[in-house]
Amino acid sequence: MFILYKLKMSRRLGTVSRGVRCPIIKEGDDLVSIVTDSIILASKEENFPLNDRDVVAITESIVARAQGNYATVDQIATDVKNKVKSEKIGVIFPILSRNRFAILLKGIAKGVKKIILMLSYPSDEVGNSLISYDELDEKNIDPYKDVLTLEQYRNLFGHNVHEFTGVDYVEYYMSIIKEMGAEVEVIFANQAKTILNYADSIITCDIHTRNRTKRILKNAGAKVVLGLDDILTSSVDGSGYNEKYGLLGSNKATEDKVKLFPRDSQYLVEDIQKQLYEKTNKHFEVMIYGDGAFKDPQGKIWELADPVVSPFFTKGLIGTPNELKLKFLADNDFKDLKGEELRMAIEKRIIEKEKDLVGKMISEGTTPRQLTDLIGSLCDLTSGSGDKGTPIVLVQGYFDNYTNK
Numbered sequence: 001m002f003i004l005y006k007l008k009m010s011r012r013l014g015t016v017s018r019g020v021r022c023p024i025i026k027e028g029d030d031l032v033s034i035v036t037d038s039i040i041l042a043s044k045e046e047n048f049p050l051n052d053r054d055v056v057a058i059t060e061s062i063v064a065r066a067q068g069n070y071a072t073v074d075q076i077a078t079d080v081k082n083k084v085k086s087e088k089i090g091v092i093f094p095i096l097s098r099n100r101f102a103i104l105l106k107g108i109a110k111g112v113k114k115i116i117l118m119l120s121y122p123s124d125e126v127g128n129s130l131i132s133y134d135e136l137d138e139k140n141i142d143p144y145k146d147v148l149t150l151e152q153y154r155n156l157f158g159h160n161v162h163e164f165t166g167v168d169y170v171e172y173y174m175s176i177i178k179e180m181g182a183e184v185e186v187i188f189a190n191q192a193k194t195i196l197n198y199a200d201s202i203i204t205c206d207i208h209t210r211n212r213t214k215r216i217l218k219n220a221g222a223k224v225v226l227g228l229d230d231i232l233t234s235s236v237d238g239s240g241y242n243e244k245y246g247l248l249g250s251n252k253a254t255e256d257k258v259k260l261f262p263r264d265s266q267y268l269v270e271d272i273q274k275q276l277y278e279k280t281n282k283h284f285e286v287m288i289y290g291d292g293a294f295k296d297p298q299g300k301i302w303e304l305a306d307p308v309v310s311p312f313f314t315k316g317l318i319g320t321p322n323e324l325k326l327k328f329l330a331d332n333d334f335k336d337l338k339g340e341e342l343r344m345a346i347e348k349r350i351i352e353k354e355k356d357l358v359g360k361m362i363s364e365g366t367t368p369r370q371l372t373d374l375i376g377s378l379c380d381l382t383s384g385s386g387d388k389g390t391p392i393v394l395v396q397g398y399f400d401n402y403t404n405k
Contacts (some may be wrong), residue, residue: 015397017382018042019390027068031058031268036275038392048396052283053316055395056272057379060249060290060311062391063262069240071232073256076107076247079236080203084224087113090199092192093120093206093213096128096162096169099252100305101205102176104228106256108203109180116198117173121148121188125206127301130169130188131157148188163299193220202226207248207307229307232260249290249306262288265312273314287313289393292380293373309376317371 022038025031035058043050064070089112094101109115121143122136123129136143139156148156150170161168170186177184187198192213195202201224204213210227217225229246232239242249242263249261269286276284290306310317337345379393 013397014400015395017378018048018394018396019382019384019388020392020394021389022062022392025062025065025391027066029066031063031066032271032275035272035392036279039276039394040279042394050280050282050284051396053285053399054282055285055287055317055375055398056276057287057289057375057393057395058269058272059379059383059391059393060262060288060306061251061259063265063268063288064240064259067240067262067265069242069260069262070253070257071107071236071239071241071247071250071260073103073107073110075236075239076104076232076258077110079231080108080111083226083231084112084201084203086199086201086224088116088199088201089114089224090116090118090195090202092118092195092202092204093125093209094173095124095126095205095207095305096130096167097305098165098167098172100250102172103252103256103258104205104247104250105173105176106180109177109182109184112182114183114185115177116195117177117184117186118195118198119170119173119186119188120190121153123300125209126303126305127295127299128162128169129300131160143190146189147194150186153186153188192216196220196222200224203228203231207305210248245307245311249311261290261306262311269312269314283316285314285316287317287372287376289372289376289379292377293369294377294381303377303380309370309380310372313372317375319371320368321371321374 020038020042022034023029025034035056039050039056089108091105091108094105094117119130122131122133135157141148141156153170159168159171174184174186185198187194189195192204193216196217200222202217202222203226204210204217205228206213207228210229214225214227227246227248229244229248231246232241233243233246235241240260242261244263245261247258247260250258253259265288269288273284273286276282276286287310289310291304291309293302293304293309295302375395375398378395382393383390
């Protein structure tokens with residue numbers, strides 16, 4: 001028989017994440033007013049209160065759209081041609097994505113005459129698989145040492161399609177390069193220096209490992225080394241740009257245009273914070289988010305194809321959580337207590353906790369990650385990437401704990 005204790009609480013809910021609808025955003029729209037008004041209108045129409053330390057998160061997509069931060073295949077090609085200064089280049093470690101890389105590859109290929117395309121295997125950086133580790137084991141292939149030509153790869157593994165998209169990315173990327181009028185040779189390898197046996201001007205397309213890859217190539221004698229973050233760092237023929245991330249974080253807009261990662265937007269989050277305070281008398285935290293930092297256990301895909309989860313956020317979102325593990329307290333320090341006595345003991349411990357619990361056993365297992373990565377991942381899952389129509393997310397109660405009434 002279960003006994004339900006009627007605890008002395010005035011609240012039953014903790015963290016709540018709400019997707020908030022707003023108008024379709026176009027270039028030049030006033031995001032500060034749109035976001036502020038959408039939050040306030042949602043609160044009134046859905047009859048929920050707004051509170052201090054609520055978090056308002058805006059997807060990077062509508063920020064870039066409002067900025068008009070776009071670039072065409074031709075503009076990418078011009079920048080590539082000007083920076084690599086070679087007709088033959090190596091393009092290494094791209095992720096396997098129609099949305100993220102296919103249009104970039106068009107621009108790169110249009111700026112040169114021949115590409116040596118070096119794909120990592122058995123999967124790309126974020127987990128999109130060409131083949132499985134089991135298949136490698138069956139064929140006695142060591143991906144850390146063995147370099148495969150296209151012919152060897154096909155003889156060993158045949159034609160493989162992506163589990164979710166049904167695309168043979170090897171064939172797809174080859175067809176894009178040829179369509180742009182360039183020659184293509186494909187190899188499969190995981191050591192960056194391998195590409196220098198084929199070309200000395202290199203564009204490395206990895207995201208989170210790019211700085212290491214660039215260093216390895218430069219130290220090995222590469223003539224030119226560029227990352228995607230080095231292309232379109234300034235405007236080319238009127239294009240958009242991102243001075244910090246270049247093409248990283250871009251998404252397909254049309255068949256010949258990409259939307260770039262937002263730039264110069266610290267003012268935006270701070271202005272939204274200011275306007276929300278003026279209209280509600282509540283202090284909000286505000287952030288811009290892109291991909292969440294989570295991994296799909298089925299497809300083994302790590303979602304984070306952007307260079308960071310949040311490129312811009314207000315200062316209250318700096319840091320990591322400072323939390324106690326409630327089940328640790330219940331199973332150890334207060335294992336002989338129950339009901340109201342247990343609740344009061346845990347509340348007292350929370351109130352008295354140290355300001356910095358790093359390294360303390362009592363905080364073990366409390367997800368020691370950046371607040372922006374945690375909240376941004378929550379927001380990405382809330383808003384989705386399809387037709388939900390909620391590019392604004394309101395997160396309430398995130399900074400509360402068991403003691404808040």
